[in-house]
Amino acid sequence: MQLWANVYPMDFSDAMLDLWNSYGEDSSTSSKTTQVLISCWNYWCQEAHPYCRSATGDNPPLLPRRVLDIRAFDTVTLKIRLRIPKRGSRAKYAALSHCWGKSQPLRTLKNNLSTMGKEIRWKDLPTSFADAIIIARARSLNYLWIDSLCIMQDSPEDWAEQSAQMGEIYRNCDICIGAADASDGTAGCFRDRQGLENRPVKLWETPPNLLLPDYGNSGPVYAFSVNRDKNDNPFQRRAWVLQEQLLCPRYISFGKSGVSWACLTTELSENSPQSFHGIADWSNGRFYYRKTFQAGISGLLDLKEHSADSLKLYQSWLLIMEAYSQRELTKSSDRLAALAGIASKFEQATSDQYLA
Known part of the structure; x- marks a missing residue:
C-alpha cells in the first residue's frame, strides 16, 4: 500500500x-x-x-x-x-x-x-x-x-x-x-x-x-x-x-x-x-476560471456592468484563452471551431459580440 x-x-x-x-x-x-x-x-x-x-x-x-x-x-x-x-x-x-x-x-x-x-x-x-x-x-x-x-x-x-x-x-x-x-x-x-x-x-x-x-x-x-x-x-x-x-x-x-x-x-x-x-475561487495562487465561467453561462452570477462577478467572468475568459493556447490541435483549421462553443456561451452571458 x-x-x-x-x-x-x-x-x-x-x-x-x-x-x-x-x-x-x-x-x-x-x-x-x-x-x-x-x-x-x-x-x-x-x-x-x-x-x-x-x-x-x-x-x-x-x-x-x-x-x-x-x-x-x-x-x-x-x-x-x-x-x-x-x-x-x-x-x-x-x-x-x-x-x-x-x-x-x-x-x-x-x-x-x-x-x-x-x-x-x-x-x-x-x-x-x-x-x-x-x-x-x-x-x-x-x-x-x-x-x-x-x-x-x-x-x-x-x-x-x-x-x-x-x-x-x-x-x-x-x-x-x-x-x-x-x-x-x-x-x-x-x-x-x-x-x-x-x-x-x-x-x-x-x-x-x-x-x-x-x-x-x-x-x-x-x-x-x-x-x-x-x-x-x-x-x-x-x-x-x-x-x-x-x-x-x-x-x-x-x-x-x-x-x-x-x-x-x-x-x-x-x-x-x-x-x-x-x-474554491482560487487554487495555488491562481484564479480558478472553470467555476466562474460555468456559473456565468448558467445565469448564476450578477453580471451588471462593472460588478465584481462581471470582472471575474472577464478574467476567466483571459485565463481560458491562456489555457487553450497551450493545447494541441491535430488540424490547425480547427483552431476557432474547438473554441466556438466557449465563445458562443460567453457571448450570450455578457451580451458582447464575438469577433474572430
Whole structure:
C-alpha cells in the first residue's frame, strides 16, 4: 500500500464508506465498486446541489441531430444504432470526450450513414466507445453522443453545422465521460488498479489532542492517498477537451489510477470522494476560471456592468484563452471551431459580440 498523505478532519460519511467497501473486489475502474461510487456522486449532484439544479433545469434537453441509441445494449441483441431523433425530441444523454489519436476511430461517412442507422456491430466499436456505452447504461441513459459517429466526417457541410452546435451538445448532456488515459479510441476508458490504495481510511473517531490540539471533538479524522493522476497526459493537452470539460454540467474522468468527478458545485475523486470545501475561487495562487465561467453561462452570477462577478467572468475568459493556447490541435483549421462553443456561451452571458 502506498504512503498515505494529506490527513484532514472531515465530516465523511461512514455509511458511504461501508457501502463502498461492501462490494469487495476493486481491481479495475470497471468494477461494481466504482459504479456505486459514481452513482453516489451523481445522486448527490442531482438531489443535493441547488447550484447544479439551477444551472441545468428540470426538463430533459433537446437531443442532438444524431445520437447513438443504446437502449438495447443490455439485452441479448447488444444492438447499437445511429438514430436521427424527431425534431423537438427531448431526453437525457451522455457525451464522450476522447482523443482520436493516430488510429482513426470508427466514423460515420456518407456511404455508411444508412448502415449505421440500422445497426453498429458491437465488435466494430473501438474500446473507448464500447466502454462509454457501458458507463452510460450504468447511469440508465438511453442515448450517447460521440463526435466521430454523430457527425458525417466526409461532409464539410455537416461538420461545419454540427461543430457549431457542439457548445449546446456538451452543455446539454447529462454527463460527459472522459477517456482521460487513452491516446486513441483503442485504449478504452477502464484501467486495472488497486482501488483500496485510493480509498480514505479513518484514523480516529476523535483525534488525539496532542496531534490536533485545536480540533476538539467535532468528528473523525481520515487519511487520503496521494492522487497519482497528473494533467500531463495527451488527453489534457488536447484543445478540443478544454471546451468539452468547461461546457458540460457533470464530467466523469476515467484516469490511470481512478475516476474523478466535476460539477458546478464540487470536484471529487476516489482519493477524496466527498468534498469538504467545494470548488474554491482560487487554487495555488491562481484564479480558478472553470467555476466562474460555468456559473456565468448558467445565469448564476450578477453580471451588471462593472460588478465584481462581471470582472471575474472577464478574467476567466483571459485565463481560458491562456489555457487553450497551450493545447494541441491535430488540424490547425480547427483552431476557432474547438473554441466556438466557449465563445458562443460567453457571448450570450455578457451580451458582447464575438469577433474572430
